[in-house]
Amino acid sequence: MSELSHINQQGDAHMVDVSNKQDTVRQAIAESRVQMKPETLALILSGQHHKGDVFATARIAGIMAAKKTADLIPLCHPLALSKVEVDISVDQASSEVRIEALCKLAGKTGVEMEALTAASVAALTIYDMCKAVQKDMVISHTRLLEKTGGKSGHFKGQYD
Incomplete structure (x- = not known):
């Protein structure tokens, strides 16, 4: 395992100096899942949810959150993102x-x-909008699926 990059030689947390790194095109894809009762999902899909379009709101929240990551995660660099895309799909069977x-x-x-x-x-937003209907939804599988660019190159998770 490689050394932790956010810990300096004295063992203190610090922001990594990236000033000497080359600019490269970088991309990452991550996922999260929300498990809910079929009745809750049906309410969302029917468009009858009293709070409005749950998925559209979650998409916007996800995009906004990506742009605010450096404000939320202490040692992240503020980034000039060129693209943020949030896609939502449904597996009605599960x-x-x-x-x-x-x-x-x-x-x-x-x-x-x-x-x-x-x-x-985006997952938290779905939970927030639906918690009045169902409080025991489960958010899971938040993980990096793939990343490209930079010195470490291409990573693709071996997931289901």
Whole structure:
């Protein structure tokens, strides 16, 4: 396992200096899932939810969250994202909502945290909008699926 990059030689947390790194096109894709009762999912899909379009709100929340990642995660660099995309799909058989977030830029540091933040906040937004109907929804599988660019190159998770 490689050394932790956010810990200096004295063992203190610090922001990594990326000033000497080359700009490269970097992209990351992350996901999060929300498990709910079929009745809750049906309410969302029918458009009858009293709070409005749950998925549209979650998409916007995810995009906004990606842009605010450096404000939320203490040692993240503020990034000029060139693309943030949040896609939501539904598996009615398992009554599960899957959120996939893609973040992209040309820069000196990766966008994994932005993608993970986008997916997480979109899932939290779905929970928030539906908690009056169902409080025992489960948010899970928040994980990095793939990243490209930078010195460490291409990563693709071996997931289901």
